[in-house]
Amino acid sequence: MLEVKDLHVTVEEKEILKGVNLKVEPGKLVVVMGPNAGGKSTLAYAIMGREGYEVTKGDILFNGESILELGPDERSRLGIFLSVQEPPPLPGVKGSLLVPAVIKKRRGIPMDDKFADIKILREVRPKLELVGLDSSYMGREVNVGFSGGEKKRFELFQALAYDPKIVILDEPDSGLDVDGVKMVARVIDDMRKNGKGVLLITHNPRLLHFITPDEVNVLIDGKIVMTGGLEVAEFVETHGYDKVVTR
Amino acid sequence: MSIEKPEELVRYREPEELLGFAKDYPAEVELKGRITESLIREISKVKKEPEWMTRLRLKSLELFYKLPMPNWLQGIEMLDLDTMAHYVKPDIELSSSWDDIPKEVREYYEKIGIPELEAKVLHGLSAQYESETIYHKMKKSLEDKGVIMIPMEEAVQKYPDIVKRYFLRIFPPSDHKFAALHGALWSGGVFVYVPKGVRVEAPIEAFFLIGRAFESQFEHTLLIADENSYIYFIEGCTAPMYKGFSFHDGMVELYAHRGAHIRFTTFQNWSKHVINFNNKRAIAEENARVDWVEGSIGSMLTYVYPSTVLRGKGSSSRSVVFTLAKGPYLKDSGSKMFHVAPNTKSRIVNKSISVDGGINVYRGVIRIPYGARNAVSNVECESLILDDKSYAYTYPHNQIEEPTASVSHEATTMRLTEDQIFYLLSRGLDEDDAKNLLIMGFLDELFIEVPFEVAHVLKKVLEIEFEKLGGVG
Numbered sequence: 001m002l003e004v005k006d007l008h009v010t011v012e013e014k015e016i017l018k019g020v021n022l023k024v025e026p027g028k029l030v031v032v033m034g035p036n037a038g039g040k041s042t043l044a045y046a047i048m049g050r051e052g053y054e055v056t057k058g059d060i061l062f063n064g065e066s067i068l069e070l071g072p073d074e075r076s077r078l079g080i081f082l083s084v085q086e087p088p089p090l091p092g093v094k095g096s097l098l099v100p101a102v103i104k105k106r107r108g109i110p111m112d113d114k115f116a117d118i119k120i121l122r123e124v125r126p127k128l129e130l131v132g133l134d135s136s137y138m139g140r141e142v143n144v145g146f147s148g149g150e151k152k153r154f155e156l157f158q159a160l161a162y163d164p165k166i167v168i169l170d171e172p173d174s175g176l177d178v179d180g181v182k183m184v185a186r187v188i189d190d191m192r193k194n195g196k197g198v199l200l201i202t203h204n205p206r207l208l209h210f211i212t213p214d215e216v217n218v219l220i221d222g223k224i225v226m227t228g229g230l231e232v233a234e235f236v237e238t239h240g241y242d243k244v245v246t247r
Numbered sequence: 248m249s250i251e252k253p254e255e256l257v258r259y260r261e262p263e264e265l266l267g268f269a270k271d272y273p274a275e276v277e278l279k280g281r282i283t284e285s286l287i288r289e290i291s292k293v294k295k296e297p298e299w300m301t302r303l304r305l306k307s308l309e310l311f312y313k314l315p316m317p318n319w320l321q322g323i324e325m326l327d328l329d330t331m332a333h334y335v336k337p338d339i340e341l342s343s344s345w346d347d348i349p350k351e352v353r354e355y356y357e358k359i360g361i362p363e364l365e366a367k368v369l370h371g372l373s374a375q376y377e378s379e380t381i382y383h384k385m386k387k388s389l390e391d392k393g394v395i396m397i398p399m400e401e402a403v404q405k406y407p408d409i410v411k412r413y414f415l416r417i418f419p420p421s422d423h424k425f426a427a428l429h430g431a432l433w434s435g436g437v438f439v440y441v442p443k444g445v446r447v448e449a450p451i452e453a454f455f456l457i458g459r460a461f462e463s464q465f466e467h468t469l470l471i472a473d474e475n476s477y478i479y480f481i482e483g484c485t486a487p488m489y490k491g492f493s494f495h496d497g498m499v500e501l502y503a504h505r506g507a508h509i510r511f512t513t514f515q516n517w518s519k520h521v522i523n524f525n526n527k528r529a530i531a532e533e534n535a536r537v538d539w540v541e542g543s544i545g546s547m548l549t550y551v552y553p554s555t556v557l558r559g560k561g562s563s564s565r566s567v568v569f570t571l572a573k574g575p576y577l578k579d580s581g582s583k584m585f586h587v588a589p590n591t592k593s594r595i596v597n598k599s600i601s602v603d604g605g606i607n608v609y610r611g612v613i614r615i616p617y618g619a620r621n622a623v624s625n626v627e628c629e630s631l632i633l634d635d636k637s638y639a640y641t642y643p644h645n646q647i648e649e650p651t652a653s654v655s656h657e658a659t660t661m662r663l664t665e666d667q668i669f670y671l672l673s674r675g676l677d678e679d680d681a682k683n684l685l686i687m688g689f690l691d692e693l694f695i696e697v698p699f700e701v702a703h704v705l706k707k708v709l710e711i712e713f714e715k716l717g718g719v720g
């Protein structure tokens with residue numbers, strides 16, 4: 001279980017998060033919504049331990065223990081996965097190179113075990129189909145020349161392939177067509193059924209037409225200003241974020 | 248070609264680590280100081296050379312003093328030629344048995360795995376220590392096919408007519424000051440002749456070692472592939488650690504006759520005590536092909552520009568150069584292609600990595616004069632810079648006169664971004680894995696361009712080089 005307690009985060013000497021509290025339990029879908037620049041991605045990066053995202057107060061716990069001292073890779077290997085909002089291109093690094101490398105690392109298989117690659121690639125192929133990509137994508141350089149939607153699909157694929165315990169998805173639906181959005185909803189629902197805790201970041205309530213969250217939070221100006229069930233998302237959808245603040 | 252375990256081609260470690268500090272081995276002859284006519288005559292005398300070779304040396308010496316210092320050379324001013332040893336004949340008899348080589352010297356080659364490699368994959372091996380070849384052997388099967396592979400000095404004695412026809416004619420000493428210096432002081436190296444239609448599939452290797460500081464090595468490799476023949480030649484070099492530095496100014500001349508194919512691969516891994524200057528040029532006749540591969544890893548300063556003169560119709564050449572500048576060192580490289588006949592093709596791939604304060608400079612040349620109809624050339628030049636202390640510069644130089652020629656040039660400079668590193672960390676890879684992956688990705692195309700076993704060796708070399716990269720980024 002992931003727990004964020006009174007989290008204050010400073011980026012470039014500017015306080016972005018001003019006391020955020022959040023819990024993501026296994027098998028639950030927790031949504032964080034909010035307007036642009038509200039601090040959603042900052043929250044995701046802080047949980048992951050990205051350099052430059054300084055926690056000045058509060059704590060982040062995974063299964064009851066603080067992970068503040070751990071680097072991003074250690075947090076990842078504990079079981080926290082982040083699908084980033086804008087995946088960077090990795091020129092020359094094909095999916096068929098990246099995915100086996102990551103899985104070998106996570107399973108403690110030596111990097112130079114090339115035979116493991118073949119097995120791993122075979123093993124992850126069905127997951128590629130789940131996100132609507134065919135196996136040719138593994139032969140492409142990761143995020144190089146991918147369309148917005150393809151990037152999101154490939155992120156989601158990795159979330160499935162690496163088998164984390166907590167999945168943080170930063171706007172997995174942006175840039176996707178209607179069928180894509182439905183696919184994301186379906187995949188999230190499966191994850192939840194498989195006992196994973198999902199932290200879904202979005203400023204678009206559309207995704208929530210296809211999946212019912214266990215909790216919805218609204219993050220504005222570094223603070224969670226509203227928490228509830230689906231009705232919170234519905235409120236935002238009809239009234240906009242302005243009304244959330246003034247309510 | 249069948250090399251089962253390509254990693255055996257090079258047993259790679261940083262030379263400093265693998266060879267340690269230099270052990271002094273006595274010289275039988277040592278000529279040092281100012282480079283004068285009498286010094287040149289002395290070298291010629293020790294080698295018992297015919298008069299024409301002495302004259303060739305003296306003519307080169309004259310050019311050396313006449314030609315200006317190339318103005319694009321950086322760092323070379325630290326070289327004080329007047330104080331260096333220009334000819335060092337170790338007290339070792341040339342032999343074709345490793346048992347005859349004194350233990351102290353043999354150990355260097357053993358640590359790099361050369362005798363083992365020879366036994367497993369090579370069809371011929373020539374090993375040079377300081378200024379002279381100390382070990383030389385070619386497989387009987389090649390001898391039976393009429394292949395000649397002998398120390399350069401022996402060729403001067405035995406085949407003067409052939410040597411006169413090619414030696415310093417593919418790469419004239421008038422080209423620049425250091426080519427002239429080489430012509431005056433050359434010593435060691437290999438002569439290879441492949442008869443018409445003969446294919447030398449398994450590689451032949453020449454290996455060069457400089458055992459101490461303040462000395463120069465000027466080996467000369469001349470390789471002639473007669474019509475429709477094929478040869479795969481590998482060249483390697485390294486040095487132990489010493490106080491001060493030494494100078495390497497070698498030359499490679501390749502001649503591919505009609506329909507011949509030469510593959511020439513260099514693994515340069517000098518220690519950080521070597522200033523490394525190379526003169527590499529090939530001539531390709533009609534439908535001949537020359538493939539250069541250069542993996543330039545070590546040395547303090549390196550200047551290397553594999554060049555091909557595409558003299559015959561339909562000839563082609565490819566040059567794949569990889570340079571690593573890791574630490575406060577310089578790699579100045581660039582392939583040159585001179586298209587002087589119609590339907591000639593060239594391709595240049597240059598990849599460099601700069602890290603820990605390293606500097607890479609690329610100076611490629613494509614020349615297509617009027618009349619080289621339908622010449623095609625494409626150049627890809629990519630630099631990867633791993634930190635803010637390191638640099639890469641690209642100065643391509645194209646002279647295209649022929650209107651039907653087609654030339655493409657792509658140059659890109661990349662830096663590893665924090666975005667990319669964080670992305671990979673967030674997947675669970677550690678920082679070294681992440682960098683390795685991005686570096687291997689950067690080099691992926693290079694690995695496709697070179698023979699499989701060369702790619703394999705380069706990968707191993709880089710894995711070891713970047714094992715210790717740790718805190719960079």
Ligand SMILES: Nc1ncnc2c1ncn2[C@@H]1O[C@H](COP(=O)(O)OP(=O)(O)OP(=O)(O)O)[C@@H](O)[C@H]1O
Pocket residue numbers: 011012016034035036037038039040041042043052085203
């Ligand atoms: N590395 C950084 N340097 C400077 N400012 C930053 C940095 N990262 C975030 N910020 C600032 O922090 C604020 C919150 O940004 P964040 O990306 O967390 O917003 P968001 O809620 O994810 O917005 P969006 O919906 O547009 O993705 C913004 O004002 C942003 O400019």
Ligand SMILES: [Mg+2]
Pocket residue numbers: 040041042085170
């Ligand atoms: Mg965001």
